[in-house]
Amino acid sequence: MAKQNTNEKEMSFLDHLEDLRWHLIRITVSILICATVAFIFSGFIFENIIFAPKRMTFPTYQWLCDVSTMVGVDDSTFCAAEFPFRIQNRTVAGQFSADIWTSIYAGFILAFPYIIYQFWRFISPGLHASERRHSRGFIFASSFLFFLGVLFGYYIVTPLTINFLGNYIVSAEVSNEFDLSSYISTVRSSSIAAGFIFELPIVVYFLTKIGLVTPKIMRKYRKFALVLVLILAAIITPPDIASQVIVAIPILILYQVSIYISKVVVRNQNKKQNINV
Structure with a gap:
């Protein structure tokens, strides 16, 4: 058993809450x-x-225009001069609110490594010393x-969504x-949601x-996971097969990588148990 500091052993529930409060602060x-910082450079960001x-x-x-041209498909949606839509503000404080909230979300993305670091600092006292040594790898990964x-x-889901919805019309009157x-x-939502999915x-x-x-469980339910991945891809992408396949492929790769990671974790745990015995 790893040797822990006395104050870490004797921390009460209220001490943990106080510690969590400071991490959240x-x-x-x-x-x-x-x-x-993002607000200062908001002009560049927008x-x-x-x-x-x-x-x-x-x-x-x-x-996509080059690919469609290469395969001989005349796809005007990707090779057009501009999109047939405009962006406008309909509320008095709309642009100011957009600037503030965009800066906050940009701040969250930029601060994400530090957020993960604080999360690790909170849970690390309950881990073995050998597990703590992997903290840098965890934060980086x-x-x-x-x-x-x-x-x-940003580069795949967002443009596919905007391209599909921006060109979609029910009538020339609209x-x-x-x-x-x-x-x-x-x-x-397209960018941040994909960021969390990749976790x-x-x-x-x-x-x-x-x-x-x-x-074993992940392999057993791989078929069900495939269905869930396709449903998830359908939710976060336009309702066309090509977009769903493009989004589903990396998620399926992540699932396969997760199976390998789970296998490594179980193997290491079994080795520790054999050593202890």
Whole structure:
């Protein structure tokens, strides 16, 4: 058994709550600091990040246009000059609110490694010394997967969604004029949701550690997981097969990676039990 500090052993429930409170305070302060920086550079964020998927010069559209041209498909939706919709603000404080909330969410994304670090600091006293030594790897892996998911959501899910909904019409009598908050919500939810989805291997790691998940269970329910992945892809993407397949593939890869991680965790636990015996 790893040797722990006396104060860590003697912490009461109220002490844990006090410790959690300070971790939450540090997390909040870090988000606010990053949000302030994002607010200062909000002009750059809106012009070059938020509204970039609205322009046909966005890299994803250029790539899809090249692919469709290469295979001989005349796809005007990806090779058009511009989207047939406008973004407008309908409320008095709409643009100010959009600026504030965009800065806060940007602050959360920027502060994510520190948030994970604080989370690890809170749970690490209850772990063995050997498990604590992997803290840096945990923080790096969690942050890497989250940022990778955000990029996937921004460069894949977001443009596919905007392209589909921006070109979708029920009649020529109706013009698409999207509200500012609705457009930003689409970009934000697609990116951040993908970031959390990419945390699946980390979640499986902890669930395996506490015995709720095993590689055998994950293999047994792989078919059900496939169905859930397709449903999830259908929820976060436009209702077309190509978009759903593009989103489903990396999630299925993450699921397979999670099975391997669960297998490694179980194998290490079995080795420790054999050593103790």
